[in-house]
Amino acid sequence: MSRTRDPFYSSARKLRRAITLYDRLVDLDRVFRSNLSVNWQTIGPDGEGFYEHIRVPSKAIPEEIEDGMIDCIHNCRAVLDLLVYECGLLKGVSSRQLMFPVASSESALDEMFADKKRQLHRLGEKFQNIVRQQKPYAGGGNLIKDLHDLDIIGKHRTLVELAIITPATLGNMGVAILGARFLNQGLSPLEVAVPIPNRITSRLKSPAGSMGDIYRQMSDVHLLVFADDVPLAGRRVLWNLRSMIAQVDTVRNNVILTLS
Structure with missing residues (x-):
């Protein structure tokens, strides 16, 4: 279907890009871990007779993996904002603040829907219900909030670092x-x-x-996880990226169905 006929072309394209990046990460991860080993380095003893044992990977995590991970997150998060913008066009709503709402709490999400400048209320009750079901706020137990936070860190603050666990x-x-x-x-x-x-x-x-x-x-199995100082710390990178993509795809499909 051409982009002139498909009102949801942009979000579909971003979703495809996120999936392509994820598939590439799976291949890079497999190659990286195929000959990875983690060895112990022992320091000491100190004055009190204690030894410090530190696990040292045989090689560093490639920049290509870390960069590909955050690119996948960026594209996955962009799907949601593009989806809301596309809905706005169909509803005759135009606003620079028309973005997928992610909040610090459930009450803050209610405030975002009530904010007339955001224009979210004009997208309809069905749209609001779909968003509320996702619980995109701190404490909602939902990956969309983690996706949003990782995207913010990667774009505006610092690199999203990864770690190796065994x-x-x-x-x-x-x-x-x-x-x-x-x-x-x-x-x-x-x-x-x-x-x-x-x-x-x-x-x-x-x-x-x-x-x-x-x-x-x-x-002997070593896994890539998010580092300690970022959302999803200690949790597996590829598993969570796949879950984020699946969840965003579900939200997109549900929103489109409400407008069909």
Whole structure:
């Protein structure tokens, strides 16, 4: 369908671009992790007899992966703003502030809909209901707020950094120390995978000895996650990007259906 006949051409094109970038990231991630290893560097002992064990990856995360990740996020977030703009054109609404609403709280989202300058109220009750169902605000438990925050960081503040984790299962001491939170979630601590810490302080010179009672099984699988100081910290990059794209696609389809 030509862009002159499809009123939602722009958002569709951005969505396709996000999917293309994601597919490229999957390939880059596979190549990067295919010969990646993580080794221990031991420092010490210090004056009190403690050793510092630090996990060091055999190679740095390629800039191409970090840049491709944030480009995917930018395009995915842009789908939502373009979708609202396209809806506005169909409804005869024109406003520079006509953007997909993402708020700091549920009450702040209500204020955005009530703000006459934003013109969101003119897009109709069905549109508002779809947005409200997504809970695009802090505490809403929805990836759209995380997508928005990552996009803001990547465009206006700093690079969105990634990290490498290595999952392992818990040993007996690990169950005693860390298992309670998994039991509260209805999970078996003996089966759940947790990331091995990147830094351990211990009186034992060997990092394996320092962790042997806590982690039962050391994994050779290394995963890319969001770094500690950004939204979704510690969570898998590709899994969450795929989920964001799927959610944005669902929102777009639902909005289009309300106008058909």
